[in-house]
Amino acid sequence: MCTMVPMNRSRGRRVGRAAVAGAAAALMALVAGCSDGPAVSKARAITIVPLPDVVTAGSGGSFTVTASTPVRAKGGADAQAAASVVAVQLHLPTAGGSGSGITFRLDPAAGTRPEGYRLTSGSSGVLITARDGAGLFYGGQTLRQLLVVDGRSSTVQSLQIDDSPRYAYRGAGLDVARHFFTVAQVEQYIDEMALYKFNHLHLHLTDDQGWRIAVSSRPRLTSVGAGTEVGGGPGGSYTAADYRAIVRYAAARHVTVVPELDLPGHTNAAIVSYPELACPGDPTAVPYTGIGVGFSRVCTSKESTYRFVDDVVAAVAELTPGPLIHLGGDETKTLAPADYQAFMRRAIAVGRAHGKQVVAWDEAAADRPDLLQVWHPQNQMTSEVVTDVTAAARHGSKLLMSPADHAYLDQKYDASTSLGLDWAGFVGVEQSYDWNPDTYLPGTPAGSVAGVEAFLWTETLGTPQQLQLMALPRLPALAEVAWTPQRLRSWSDFSIRLAAQTRLWQAQGWTYTRAAGVPWQ
Structure with a gap:
């Protein structure tokens, strides 16, 4: 995998400028010429709000989500609860067992912070892992923003996101x-x-x-x-x-x-x-x-x-x-x-x-x-x-x-x-x-x-x-x-990612103000 937006807590504002470059490129590649793996061509832009800590682009293919893609839960009731709510939000069925699809896995040893999560996607599916139910749910909200709706199906590119909140x-x-x-x-x-x-x-x-x-x-x-x-x-x-x-x-x-x-x-x-x-x-x-x-x-x-x-x-x-x-x-x-x-x-x-x-x-x-x-x-x-x-x-x-x-x-x-x-x-x-x-x-x-x-x-x-x-x-x-x-935030980064949120608001039937200062699409 190739670190696309290394938003770790020691890299500061430079990280935000990298995020803006990726967002502004829209349908251009997120990574070009990475030394630790092949470039990701024709990748969708990452326009997540709030900005995650670390986004790493993968070298594999994207995963296509259709109306029949199953949502699974592993690890107990909290995983099942998160999977159930997000499945309804995405209009997808829930299922048991293993296999491709979207999986919410509760793992007390996951190493994530409180309310944090890790989201990994590839050609075989999407895995969201967290040590608590809140982290799983928030990973699901990030997934909602990653899915690009084209009227028939949605795609998630190959990547990994590690994320957790600033304030409790x-x-x-x-x-x-x-x-x-x-x-x-x-x-x-x-x-x-x-x-x-x-x-x-x-x-x-x-x-x-x-x-x-x-x-x-x-x-x-x-x-x-x-x-x-x-x-x-x-x-x-x-x-x-x-x-x-x-x-x-x-x-x-x-x-x-x-x-x-x-x-x-x-x-x-x-x-x-x-x-x-x-x-x-x-x-x-x-x-x-x-x-x-x-x-x-x-x-x-x-x-x-x-x-x-x-x-x-x-x-x-x-x-x-x-x-x-x-x-x-x-x-x-x-x-x-x-x-x-x-x-x-x-x-x-x-x-x-x-x-x-x-x-x-x-x-x-x-x-x-x-x-x-x-x-x-x-x-x-x-x-x-x-x-x-x-x-x-x-x-x-x-x-x-x-x-x-x-x-x-x-x-x-x-x-x-x-x-x-x-x-x-x-x-x-x-x-x-x-x-x-x-x-x-x-x-x-x-x-x-x-x-x-x-x-x-x-x-x-x-x-x-x-x-x-x-x-x-x-x-x-x-x-x-x-x-x-x-230290990871800047207005120029955010305004571009914010403008991309209108696609999701419109899908929800929500209205909004086209306020000044935002490069609305």
Whole structure:
């Protein structure tokens, strides 16, 4: 075999330029004149997103995948699960036994990293090997991008890919509170995430405009609080069964659901449902369908408020098998700082008491949640927040990087974008891609960044098509930020590989924005 794109962790930017040369060549040879084997002629370009660590071109023939090509699993239930999901994605049958075809092999001694995989293809078939089920599934997503559809069959050239992620947490958030999205629509978003190897879905379940998750001990949260959304639409909510269905669908694609109950602000829908959550003298809460923020608060001096927090956290924690729960903490503009901190300290303790690690927005840094989500753009990051965030990181809080000027997918691409907002500035595709999470906040200790999360807020987005227009192509950009080592990334490489993704999006029936700066085909 001949190393085509030696994307090991010591070769740096030179590797990226080699990748771009291969991608730009489209149907030209990937390798010409390799000293350790014959050239691969008429090879298809490798345009994988996120960029893998190492791609090695083989000397053998390609493998043709037809509608009858079998998908097999070896090594147990995790291999079978990955094979089954990817077979459905590729519209291929599953089969037992051995032979040519596509094989998912679980091997604890494979030598791959956590969530990593090795994909080997040749004339006799494709073998994906990993030490865990997530790695097998991600190898399957890479295979989906390798297949070149010509209407009758697909081909995979002879090669080997060795790959693993940069960060353990690779998240995508979806706001279902401003506009409600059905179970099927959330599952479609999970499909988009899974293709690009995201592994956490952050569901923003509660806000001023609506409460979207049923709590049996507090039934008015959904019978009253779920009936509104931005613009006056009907709203909606998830039953316990609905939520479990989302969790199962996500888990089958190695996505962990992280539910958010936004407290103590962003709580108008909760207060409309239970007026006793307000403090005496506060304005009477009425259903809200606008997009303003910072006006609502629960009364942090009442013990009954903390009984409410315990009720809702207990209910959602019981429904959520994943280790995390998000308790908000952002944009509480009507509470004194001491009252805010006292509330967040108690709320975080409640989350931990129910067996969860707690995530909170960066305003809660002083209370040191387990995972601190950095959302402020740099030009709006106060010195106080920076000081608190870096102090929290030094004392053990991990950082989840979601700065709005790079990772908020609801921000307009440019001045011509009809959807979205622009309070964080325009966020083009290159802006989403070209940043380093480890150095975004100077002064944070090495190793404190747990991962990256893209977020799609829905003040102006009410349909799945609108979600896609804002997520694609920026969601893949954030995927590569989260997966690929920083030194292997460059915009010129990525933009060419990104443009080639439209073939797959069109095959899925997905829509996207032909944003500026990308050499669309």
